[in-house]
Amino acid sequence: MTLVNELATPPIRLRDYHQPAWSVDTVELEVELDIDCTEVSSRLVLRGAATTPSTPLRLDGEGLELLAISLDGKALGSDAYRYDKGVLEVDGVHDGSVLQTRVRIRPAANTALEGLYLSGSRDSGFLLTQCEAEGFRHITFFPDRPDVLARYTVTLRADRARFPVLLAGGNPDGQGGLADGRHWARFVDPHPRPSYLFALVAGRLEHIQREYITADGRPVKLVIWSEANVIDCCHYALDALERAMRWDERTYGRQYDLDVFHVVATHDFNMGAMENKGLNIFNAKYLLADPDSSTDEEYRAVEAVVAHEYFHNWTGNRVTCRDWFQLSLKEGLTVFREQQFSAEMNSPPLKRIEDVSLLRRTQFPEDAGPLAHPVRPAEYREINNFYTATVYEKGSELVRMLAGRLGQHGFRHGMDLYFERHDGQAATIEHFLAALGDANDIDLTPYLAWYAQPGTPRLHAKGQYDPARREYTLTLSQQMRPASSQPDKMPLPIPVKLSLFDQHGRMLPLHGEDFGGGIPQTESVIVLDKAAQHFIFRHVDAPPVPSLLRGFSAPVVLECDYTPAELALLLTHDADGFNRWEAGQQLAMLAFDSLQGTHDAKACDAWCDALAALFQHSTVDDALLADLLTPPGEIEFADRQLEVDPAKIHVRRQALQHRLATHIGAQALLERYRTLAADTSHRLDAGSQAGRRLKRRVLELLALLDADQAHDLAARQFENAKGMTDRLAALGVLVRDRAWQAADALVSFRERYADNPLALDKWFTVQAQVPGEAALAIVQQLEGDPAFTLKNPNRARALFGAFASANPSGFHRIDGAGYRLFAERLIQLDALNPQIAARLATAFNGWQRLEPVRREAARLALGALAQRQELSRNLGEIIGNVLQ
Ligand code: ARG
Ligand code: ZN
Numbered sequence: 001m002t003l004v005n006e007l008a009t010p011p012i013r014l015r016d017y018h019q020p021a022w023s024v025d026t027v028e029l030e031v032e033l034d035i036d037c038t039e040v041s042s043r044l045v046l047r048g049a050a051t052t053p054s055t056p057l058r059l060d061g062e063g064l065e066l067l068a069i070s071l072d073g074k075a076l077g078s079d080a081y082r083y084d085k086g087v088l089e090v091d092g093v094h095d096g097s098v099l100q101t102r103v104r105i106r107p108a109a110n111t112a113l114e115g116l117y118l119s120g121s122r123d124s125g126f127l128l129t130q131c132e133a134e135g136f137r138h139i140t141f142f143p144d145r146p147d148v149l150a151r152y153t154v155t156l157r158a159d160r161a162r163f164p165v166l167l168a169g170g171n172p173d174g175q176g177g178l179a180d181g182r183h184w185a186r187f188v189d190p191h192p193r194p195s196y197l198f199a200l201v202a203g204r205l206e207h208i209q210r211e212y213i214t215a216d217g218r219p220v221k222l223v224i225w226s227e228a229n230v231i232d233c234c235h236y237a238l239d240a241l242e243r244a245m246r247w248d249e250r251t252y253g254r255q256y257d258l259d260v261f262h263v264v265a266t267h268d269f270n271m272g273a274m275e276n277k278g279l280n281i282f283n284a285k286y287l288l289a290d291p292d293s294s295t296d297e298e299y300r301a302v303e304a305v306v307a308h309e310y311f312h313n314w315t316g317n318r319v320t321c322r323d324w325f326q327l328s329l330k331e332g333l334t335v336f337r338e339q340q341f342s343a344e345m346n347s348p349p350l351k352r353i354e355d356v357s358l359l360r361r362t363q364f365p366e367d368a369g370p371l372a373h374p375v376r377p378a379e380y381r382e383i384n385n386f387y388t389a390t391v392y393e394k395g396s397e398l399v400r401m402l403a404g405r406l407g408q409h410g411f412r413h414g415m416d417l418y419f420e421r422h423d424g425q426a427a428t429i430e431h432f433l434a435a436l437g438d439a440n441d442i443d444l445t446p447y448l449a450w451y452a453q454p455g456t457p458r459l460h461a462k463g464q465y466d467p468a469r470r471e472y473t474l475t476l477s478q479q480m481r482p483a484s485s486q487p488d489k490m491p492l493p494i495p496v497k498l499s500l501f502d503q504h505g506r507m508l509p510l511h512g513e514d515f516g517g518g519i520p521q522t523e524s525v526i527v528l529d530k531a532a533q534h535f536i537f538r539h540v541d542a543p544p545v546p547s548l549l550r551g552f553s554a555p556v557v558l559e560c561d562y563t564p565a566e567l568a569l570l571l572t573h574d575a576d577g578f579n580r581w582e583a584g585q586q587l588a589m590l591a592f593d594s595l596q597g598t599h600d601a602k603a604c605d606a607w608c609d610a611l612a613a614l615f616q617h618s619t620v621d622d623a624l625l626a627d628l629l630t631p632p633g634e635i636e637f638a639d640r641q642l643e644v645d646p647a648k649i650h651v652r653r654q655a656l657q658h659r660l661a662t663h664i665g666a667q668a669l670l671e672r673y674r675t676l677a678a679d680t681s682h683r684l685d686a687g688s689q690a691g692r693r694l695k696r697r698v699l700e701l702l703a704l705l706d707a708d709q710a711h712d713l714a715a716r717q718f719e720n721a722k723g724m725t726d727r728l729a730a731l732g733v734l735v736r737d738r739a740w741q742a743a744d745a746l747v748s749f750r751e752r753y754a755d756n757p758l759a760l761d762k763w764f765t766v767q768a769q770v771p772g773e774a775a776l777a778i779v780q781q782l783e784g785d786p787a788f789t790l791k792n793p794n795r796a797r798a799l800f801g802a803f804a805s806a807n808p809s810g811f812h813r814i815d816g817a818g819y820r821l822f823a824e825r826l827i828q829l830d831a832l833n834p835q836i837a838a839r840l841a842t843a844f845n846g847w848q849r850l851e852p853v854r855r856e857a858a859r860l861a862l863g864a865l866a867q868r869q870e871l872s873r874n875l876g877e878i879i880g881n882v883l884q
């Protein structure tokens with residue numbers, strides 16, 4: 001199978017990095033905004049002291065209609081420049097030269113949502129930009145790479161009635177009226193920045209604002225902008241922003257550095273949000289929140305993403321990336337900072353459970369399949385394909401390991417030194433590790449191997465107890481499955497946080513040379529940095545149960561031959577909330593295997609007994625209990641199988657949950673549901689959220705035992721719900737179970753939220769997730785719904801993303817019809833928006849590990865896709881890699 005486009009372009013390689021021949025001191029942009037036809041004039045002051053004047057200036061530019069070009073005040077004849085295949089070459093440039101260009105671009109025709117585009121309708125929508133990674137070249141000619149940092153002055157001009165609000169990054173620097181009902185506004189950014197952080201917004205927008213005083217006493221105006229009908233849903237985000245700003249001052253000593261901070265919500269956005277300097281732009285999904293249309297999870301996501309983008313101001317903007325291979329330098333680090341923040345604002349163990357679940361659901365499968373790549377990739381064809389779970393989530397885990405190694409103060413010192421050394425620069429991952437290491441006199445270079453090797457390491461643990469010597473020996477070893485591209489993998493430093501428990505569930509003091517002197521602790525971190533190592537614990541009176549990798553101290557798969565009884569002990573007693581949950585997950589895995597009949601049925605009983613006991617008597621927090629009562633998802637179960645049959649996995653996981661529900665008992669479930677449902681207040685505090693989370697879980701379990709009763713309760717909960725969390729939970733049960741009450745509930749939901757795109761997305765998603773063969777017909781019917789469109793990324797994801805990536809038993813039909821429909825839609829989507837098409841296409845990632853019939857069906861669908869001549873570079877790269 002050959003991919004025509006795929007083979008045509010060689011990849012871009014990290015090892016080929018060269019400093020830019022020419023850089024840019026200052027940029028002055030003047031933008032005449034119009035929906036169909038915008039003109040951009042640019043004035044660049046160029047620097048190239050070390051560059052010989054005979055080296056042509058090379059600027060990126062995609063789809064620009066060049067109207068005028070001059071160098072040092074003289075119009076250039078067509079022999080002095082060449083514009084071809086996305087590159088403008090100009091001769092005769094010297095250090096200090098001024099290049100001026102004027103180009104025409106067409107925002108309304110831009111369906112890829114990269115560069116300048118229109119959000120919403122022609123009549124009422126607004127104009128905005130998305131430049132990361134390489135969108136700026138769709139706006140004007142520029143060396144569009146992150147290591148060219150320049151000072152920007154941006155002047156916007158537009159019709160005042162159609163575009164009353166004009167915004168760009170930086171500080172405001174004047175505004176005024178022009179003839180013919182037009183007006184202008186200017187913005188100056190004192191901080192040099194890369195082109196990917198450029199942004200502008202123009203249109204009819206409302207705002208809310210507040211003044212923020214930095215720790216140094218400087219006032220900053222915080223403003224959130226949205227379309228008028230949703231401006232009331234922005235208050236939660238504004239509060240979250242203020243919390244994030246305070247937290248960064250307190251935790252990292254980082255203050256905001258402009259006079260204004262603007263945030264804008266759009267319904268048309270490829271990603272979650274974007275940290276443009278002084279002008280963050282958000283997918284509305286991660287900015288708007290109100291009880292009637294947002295779930296508790298969505299509230300937390302808004303807080304997290306608002307914080308994430310804000311934190312980028314230091315980790316990303318003030319210190320940016322030298323090249324796109326270093327993407328995790330800003331993303332992994334910023335995800336880590338956001339995780340720390342969210343843990344502090346909410347509950348640390350719950351946040352950890354949420355993040356590790358996400359890692360296992362998205363990053364582990366990515367790392368185990370044909371799309372696997374290192375946290376710092378060595379090559380790419382299309383950088384937008386590398387905004388992945390590996391770069392973000394695994395990248396964050398790597399920073400977490402470093403932070404754990406240095407301790408709270410050591411990490412802070414290291415971060416201080418990183419900012420001190422690299423403020424205003426474009427840095428690399430080596431710079432980051434060097435700063436952290438130098439500040440603590442520790443050589444962190446062994447951790448570089450984590451950034452270079454793809455794949456999830458396996459950590460094998462085996463304990464042996466010697467009663468005569470009262471010693472417990474823990475042998476740890478690590479294995480990497482060699483990938484074809486990197487045959488010899490290095491041992492990695494793997495920090496293992498651990499405790500030992502006695503048979504009564506009490507933690508033991510740790511004695512031995514690996515655990516330091518002084519008063520023995522009950523928790524310690526040991527670092528495995530060889531292929532295998534023994535660790536000896538002394539003064540141990542009886543065989544202990546080790547609690548390993550506490551808090552998920554390294555992103556590995558732990559293999560340890562626990563007995564069901566040992567896992568049940570940890571599930572009942574471990575004081576580390578994360579590891580308690582983890583023991584339950586491991587036990588559920590064994591229980592799942594036991595349903596296959598190949599393993600000991602004891603595991604299932606142990607899991608059910610331990611959870612039933614916790615359900616009845618324990619004082620565990622409701623939210624943690626809800627998580628404990630949830631076995632790993634279908635994708636996680638699939639990840640452990642050599643030949644995946646998604647239909648079987650679904651059935652077996654349901655059976656496992658049925659066992660659990662039976663153990664707890666319908667009566668106990670019903671009683672708990674009633675108790676929880678008695679609280680009809682709708683508050684956002686942790687306790688209320690936890691109650692709703694448990695209520696949902698209890699209802700789901702009850703539905704497995706007594707469907708009629710549960711559907712009755714669900715229908716009532718749906719009708720009386722005070723907020724989206726309860727409403728959607730009830731709808732989910734009805735729709736997934738195909739209960740007779742589902743149809744009415746769907747109609748009423750649909751009517752209630754006819755004008756609310758984010759809520760309507762959930763209506764599509766919940767139906768796309770009906771398990772099993774029924775899903776395909778539902779998806780086909782939903783495609784015909786007047787509210788469905790492939791043009792809106794959130795809507796396309798709500799239907800096709802949910803179907804292909806979050807409904808394994810529905811998508812992986814044995815007849816391959818799911819694959820064929822999906823492949824056809826990918827082609828249509830690719831013509832509109834290659835980034836979204838490529839992202840959705842990663843749903844095919846695990847196809848090689850499917851059982852033979854499905855594998856062949858997937859191969860055929862993918863093969864047909866690969867034959868298409870018109871694939872974008874984005875989709876072409878994903879299909880090419882998936883087929884490898
Ligand atoms: N830097 C953004 C973030 O906060 C992501 C933007 C990615 N955009 C893209 N088209 N690849 O994570
Ligand atoms: Zn980010």
